Structure formats: C-alpha cells, structure tokens
Amino acid sequence: MNKDTFTIGFMLFALFFGAGNLIYPPTLGIDAGTAYWTAIIGFIITGVGLPILAVTAISFVKNDARELSDHVHPLFGLIFTSIIYLAIAPFFGIPRAATVAYEMSIEPFTNESSPIPLFIFTVIFFVLVFLFSINPSKMVDQIGQYLTPILLIAIIGLSIGSFLTLDTALTTPTEKYQNGPFFTGFMEGYLTMDAIAALAFGILVVNAFKERGITTRNALVKSTLKAGAIAGISLIVVYSSLGWIGSKMAINGEFTNGGEILSRAASIIFGNFGTLLLGCIVILACFTTSIGLVVASGEFFSKTTKIPYKWVILTVTILSFLIANQGLNTIINYSVPVLVFIYPITIVLILLTFLDRLFGGAKAVYRGAVLLTAVFSLYDGLTAFGFKLQAMTKYMEVLPFFSLGLGWVVPAIVGGLIGLFVDKWRS
Structure with missing residues (x-):
C-alpha cells in the first residue's frame, strides 16, 4: 500500500x-x-x-x-x-x-x-x-x-x-x-x-x-x-x-x-x-x-x-x-424510526450489487427484493415512531427473525426470488 x-x-x-x-x-x-x-x-x-x-x-x-x-x-x-x-x-x-x-x-x-x-x-x-x-x-x-x-x-x-x-x-x-x-x-x-x-x-x-x-x-x-x-x-x-x-x-x-x-x-x-x-x-x-x-x-x-x-x-x-x-434527545428520537425504515433497504441494495452478476442484473430481482423489504421495514419504522399497529403485528410476529428486529430478511429473499422467476418467465 x-x-x-x-x-x-x-x-x-x-x-x-x-x-x-x-x-x-x-x-x-x-x-x-x-x-x-x-x-x-x-x-x-x-x-x-x-x-x-x-x-x-x-x-x-x-x-x-x-x-x-x-x-x-x-x-x-x-x-x-x-x-x-x-x-x-x-x-x-x-x-x-x-x-x-x-x-x-x-x-x-x-x-x-x-x-x-x-x-x-x-x-x-x-x-x-x-x-x-x-x-x-x-x-x-x-x-x-x-x-x-x-x-x-x-x-x-x-x-x-x-x-x-x-x-x-x-x-x-x-x-x-x-x-x-x-x-x-x-x-x-x-x-x-x-x-x-x-x-x-x-x-x-x-x-x-x-x-x-x-x-x-x-x-x-x-x-x-x-x-x-x-x-x-x-x-x-x-x-x-x-x-x-x-x-x-x-x-x-x-x-x-x-x-x-x-x-x-x-x-x-x-x-x-x-x-x-x-x-x-x-x-x-x-x-x-x-x-x-x-x-x-x-x-x-x-x-x-x-x-x-x-x-x-x-x-x-x-x-x-x-x-x-x-437538542440531542430530540434529534435521536426522530432519527431512529427513519433509520429503522431505510437501513434494511440500504442493506438489500448493497448486497444485490455484489450478487448482480448471478442474476444478470435483472431489474425484476431488485424490484421484488426492495419492494417487500420496504413494506416490512416501513412497519418497523412506524412502530419505532410510536404507532400502534396491532392488527398487523399478529401477522408480522410469524415471520422468522421478527423478534430480533430482522423480520424483513425472509421477505427480501422471497421478493428477490419472485423477481428472478418473473424475469425468467418474461424471457
């Protein structure tokens, strides 16, 4: 170096x-x-x-x-x-x-x-x-x-x-x-x-x-x-x-x-x-x-x-x-829900960039993975902001890793696989 x-x-x-x-x-x-x-x-x-x-x-x-x-x-x-x-x-x-x-x-x-x-x-x-x-x-x-x-x-x-x-x-x-x-x-x-x-x-x-x-x-x-x-x-x-x-x-x-x-x-x-x-x-x-x-x-x-x-x-x-x-406390209180929402989407985009060659850069894969990630991370973000979403919570709780704050992981994978299937079907 x-x-x-x-x-x-x-x-x-x-x-x-x-x-x-x-x-x-x-x-x-x-x-x-x-x-x-x-x-x-x-x-x-x-x-x-x-x-x-x-x-x-x-x-x-x-x-x-x-x-x-x-x-x-x-x-x-x-x-x-x-x-x-x-x-x-x-x-x-x-x-x-x-x-x-x-x-x-x-x-x-x-x-x-x-x-x-x-x-x-x-x-x-x-x-x-x-x-x-x-x-x-x-x-x-x-x-x-x-x-x-x-x-x-x-x-x-x-x-x-x-x-x-x-x-x-x-x-x-x-x-x-x-x-x-x-x-x-x-x-x-x-x-x-x-x-x-x-x-x-x-x-x-x-x-x-x-x-x-x-x-x-x-x-x-x-x-x-x-x-x-x-x-x-x-x-x-x-x-x-x-x-x-x-x-x-x-x-x-x-x-x-x-x-x-x-x-x-x-x-x-x-x-x-x-x-x-x-x-x-x-x-x-x-x-x-x-x-x-x-x-x-x-x-x-x-x-x-x-x-x-x-x-x-x-x-x-x-x-x-x-x-x-x-003040610091006000900034932290408002930043956490936003970070909980955008972080999973960011992680998925970063990982897809490295996996891009495996699926030929198909946009359907990106769209499927990001869409489902966004849906579930939005729920986490709203919950962190203090919204009570009890009607949705009982369905979210069945997701793997939900209790760990990673309920978006499996939906992201499923969304990517659906996108890959759609891309292959179109071609």
Whole structure:
C-alpha cells in the first residue's frame, strides 16, 4: 500500500467516526456486561462490515449512490437517494454530530441550562465546517494527513488509560442483551448511520483515487478495498476499546447515554485532563464527519438540482445549524424510526450489487427484493415512531427473525426470488 491509500483510508475512518460511533459502543458495553464480546461482534458487522461493503459497492458505479437504486427505477433512485442524503446530512447526521460535540466537550464546563452556549458553539462549529467544505479536493489531505492522526492519538491515549485503570468485573447483561446479544448488537449498529453514510462517502473515496490517476474499474475496486480495510481495522479497534470502557463502568453510577459514560470514564482515568482529552476526541470526530457529510450532500444535490455547489453547502449548513439547536434527545428520537425504515433497504441494495452478476442484473430481482423489504421495514419504522399497529403485528410476529428486529430478511429473499422467476418467465 502506498501513501495515498493510507491517506484516503484514514480520511474514510475519520469520516465514519462521528457522533454515533462515540456514544453507542459505550452504551452497548455497559448494557451487555458479560455478553460484551458477543454483542460487539454483532455491532461491528453492521457498524463496520456493511459500511465497507457499501463504499466498495460505490466503486462499481460511475457516478454516485443513485446508480445503485436506479436498478429498481430511476424515480425510486432519485427519491431514495435524496432521503439518504437528507437523513445523514442536514436532518439527522450533522446536527447530531454538532450536539454530541457540544454535550461532551463544552457542556461539562458550563453548568448552564441556557440554550445560549449551544447556540454560540454551533455558530462557530458550522462556520468552520462550511469553510473546510468549500474546496472538496483539499478535504482528503486536510483530514487524512492532519486531523485523523491527532484523533487516533487521542483515542489511543484514552484507551490505554482505561485498560490500565478500569479493572472492575463485568456485570450481568441488562434485559435486552440477555437473549440474543449478537442480534441486539447487530441492530445497535444501525444507529451509527454508517452504512447509509457510506453510500455518500463512497464517491468521495472513488473521486480521491481518480484524482491520483487510478481510473480503471478493477484498480478502483482494489484501491477502495485497501482503503476500506485501513478504515475498517481502525474502526474495529476503536469500537472495541470504547465498548470495553463502557463495560467497566457499570458500578460507577447510572448513565443516560454513551456520552455520559465516556465523560465519567475520562474523568476517572485522567481527572480534568481526561475531560479535556475526551473533548478533543469528540470535537475532532464530529467535525471531520460533518465536513464529509456536507461535501457529499453538497456534490449530490448540486449535481441533481444544478444549483451551484457553494449555495447547496450553505443551505445544508444552515439547516443543520437550526436543527442542532433543537437538542440531542430530540434529534435521536426522530432519527431512529427513519433509520429503522431505510437501513434494511440500504442493506438489500448493497448486497444485490455484489450478487448482480448471478442474476444478470435483472431489474425484476431488485424490484421484488426492495419492494417487500420496504413494506416490512416501513412497519418497523412506524412502530419505532410510536404507532400502534396491532392488527398487523399478529401477522408480522410469524415471520422468522421478527423478534430480533430482522423480520424483513425472509421477505427480501422471497421478493428477490419472485423477481428472478418473473424475469425468467418474461424471457
């Protein structure tokens, strides 16, 4: 591997490693207890494996993530890809990153319930994000060569301190991790948003390699896999470390989110310096992710609407700023149902991209698999939003894996097989 591959791989790691990646592994660790390693493996599959597959899938196409969903129908491709970019950028992903950065780096030092500190912080945060996002071609070097090494050093420092300092025994798993901790961890991986964010980040990786003279499809796929491996290994190490910190914190009080767990752990390990160190980690992680999301969504919507790139990223930044000031809990409450709905569809599209040659790229296969997946994931999304669908629930409960939150799996397979049958029948 050459220097460019490492630079792009580290950029990809930094883009993935944002708000959700910080706050969910510690929560998993403290809840899973003695079932930690089983749970974290499930988390890694959806939090690392799927995103790397998604980035690689983008290297198969010529332009962006829309081409993957265009296999179903061009109109579906436009709508679904737009929903993905809106979800990971101005509506959920970027605002969540900004509010997590504030709550874990600034709020511990304010002792105020006033919204003014958050307002001032987000003004500064988003002005800097906008300035870094104006020139996408420089982003790779800015993040890959400078910001990511600082971020990794800070995380390594916190992790080493935790292994040397936190030596309490693991506790009994909470109720949701007592049965099927692997699948619970698998579902928790959804909340990082990384599999859908990867559809946006993938084109940034591909373009970065193209700018360095790699243009053939096979070379792009191989280079993307290598960069993905670097990012993936880094993420696995970091997730495992953060989750392990959480698993050791159960006797140190009750916590409402992963941010509180890490803040308390950092304080125990390093005192006030630990709080500052964690603040550095959080701000860098959320800042780099926000830049990547602004750039990716800006390039997509600029290409789609023909509006100049700088006006698109200005709009995305302003929307993100306004939503960030609604607070972290509000953002999380509204994002979970949307993620529960779009994640299964995204997973199916990614897997079909790799299986495409087996069924000759038949659109009927894509349509059948995605249609049935969407029907059942919509039910899950509405349920997560709080709708009572008791009339449907008794039928849904008979589906394999329904209790694990994976009731869409068998319908997706059946839909794909029906599509394959229809395609063969037509021909």
